[in-house]
Amino acid sequence: MAISTQELKTLSKGFDDKPQRSFSLPAKAYVQPGYMEIERETIFYQSWQYVCHIEKLKNPGDYIAFNIQERPLIALRDREGNLQAFYNVCRHRGHELLSGQGNVKTIVCPYHAWCYDLKGQLFSARHSESMEEFEMSDFSLMPVQIETFCHMVFVNLDPNADSLAVQSGDLAQEIESYAPDIAELTHATRLTYTIKANWKSVVDNFLECYHCSVAHKDFVSLVDMDNYTVTTHGIYSSHIAPAGKNENSAYSVEDASVQDHAVWWLWPNTCLLRYPGAPNWMVWRFIPIDAETTYEEFDFFFEQDTPIPAQQEAIEYIDTVLQKEDIDIVESVQRGMKTPAYEQGRFVCDINGSGESEHAVHHFHSLYLKAMDRLINA
Numbered sequence: 303m304a305i306s307t308q309e310l311k312t313l314s315k316g317f318d319d320k321p322q323r324s325f326s327l328p329a330k331a332y333v334q335p336g337y338m339e340i341e342r343e344t345i346f347y348q349s350w351q352y353v354c355h356i357e358k359l360k361n362p363g364d365y366i367a368f369n370i371q372e373r374p375l376i377a378l379r380d381r382e383g384n385l386q387a388f389y390n391v392c393r394h395r396g397h398e399l400l401s402g403q404g405n406v407k408t409i410v411c412p413y414h415a416w417c418y419d420l421k422g423q424l425f426s427a428r429h430s431e432s433m434e435e436f437e438m439s440d441f442s443l444m445p446v447q448i449e450t451f452c453h454m455v456f457v458n459l460d461p462n463a464d465s466l467a468v469q470s471g472d473l474a475q476e477i478e479s480y481a482p483d484i485a486e487l488t489h490a491t492r493l494t495y496t497i498k499a500n501w502k503s504v505v506d507n508f509l510e511c512y513h514c515s516v517a518h519k520d521f522v523s524l525v526d527m528d529n530y531t532v533t534t535h536g537i538y539s540s541h542i543a544p545a546g547k548n549e550n551s552a553y554s555v556e557d558a559s560v561q562d563h564a565v566w567w568l569w570p571n572t573c574l575l576r577y578p579g580a581p582n583w584m585v586w587r588f589i590p591i592d593a594e595t596t597y598e599e600f601d602f603f604f605e606q607d608t609p610i611p612a613q614q615e616a617i618e619y620i621d622t623v624l625q626k627e628d629i630d631i632v633e634s635v636q637r638g639m640k641t642p643a644y645e646q647g648r649f650v651c652d653i654n655g656s657g658e659s660e661h662a663v664h665h666f667h668s669l670y671l672k673a674m675d676r677l678i679n680a
Contacts, residue, residue: 350466
């Protein structure tokens with residue numbers, strides 16, 4: 303069912319710039335299928351989306367094929383060492399060009415063998431000499447904005463979008479201060495989950511630790527909740543806490559070189575993390591499938607490509623304990639939002655910005671409503 307402009311205007315009913323007196327997004331934004339189509343166009347096709355760690359595109363010819371909300375794309379490094387990104391679509395008949403990841407000298411369409419160089423320029427089209435008024439330069443691959451940010455690769459389908467470095471303000475500086483070794487870390491493992499909940503429910507849950515002392519008994523023993531701070535900025539929020547001072551029940555941090563829990567959420571669906579323990583980096587993405595299904599990818603980067611026992615213990619805690627607790631929460635929320643008993647809620651906020659607060663959820667909802675306003679006023 304299509305969502306009208308008039309209905310979009312009702313999303314902000316009860317919302318206030320001050321979280322202490324604001325209502326949250328209404329349940330209909332989480333359960334009605336029509337919102338997903340709007341979100342694809344106004345949010346996911348106009349925001350910076352994570353692709354990979356730069357190590358995946360280290361050498362000329364390295365490429366990775368991926369999708370952003372049903373749009374196939376390629377990121378690669380050309381012969382001159384520059385990063386390029388294109389729609390993964392042949393300009394002849396629309397066939398997808400590459401799959402997976404690997405290394406190529408040229409891009410050859412598997413349908414009719416049209417050939418493109420690594421700058422996306424068409425240089426061979428079989429039997430095209432019979433075509434009238436045909437110029438190969440008119441059929442280059444369609445480019446997409448690509449950027450390296452803190453040794454990670456991001457793309458944006460909006461050709462007019464400001465760079466991620468500009469949009470994100472001080473985020474890079476914050477990340478480098480807590481994780482100066484990202485460039486030296488390598489991909490070690492990936493966890494994936496399919497969750498029966500709207501992607502916004504998953505983000506909401508990630509952005510507050512008001513629920514942690516209730517739902518995550520082990521996690522609150524891992525970090526110092528008394529010094530957990532959450533700060534909102536532009537298109538991101540930071541969630542920082544030192545490791546707990548006593549023995550914890552999550553996983554061992556004995557002799558840990560990383561002594562902080564440092565987490566950043568980047569609009570709209572990317573989370574960047576560094577947990578107490580051995581040197582590590584994590585990228586967590588919440589990928590909408592439909593109005594009530596979210597696919598999660600959780601990538602771990604360590605000093606070596608095989609986790610050591612202490613790291614494996616942390617992974618198993620995240621996978622079998624912390625994630626299970628959070629998945630149970632958001633799936634329950636999704637079921638509740640489908641009933642007449644829930645329309646919209648309120649934000650419980652600590653004016654001091656502690657983890658026991660939902661002001662970062664309010665920040666997320668404000669960015670969501672701004673995206674909807676841009677559509678309404680277009």
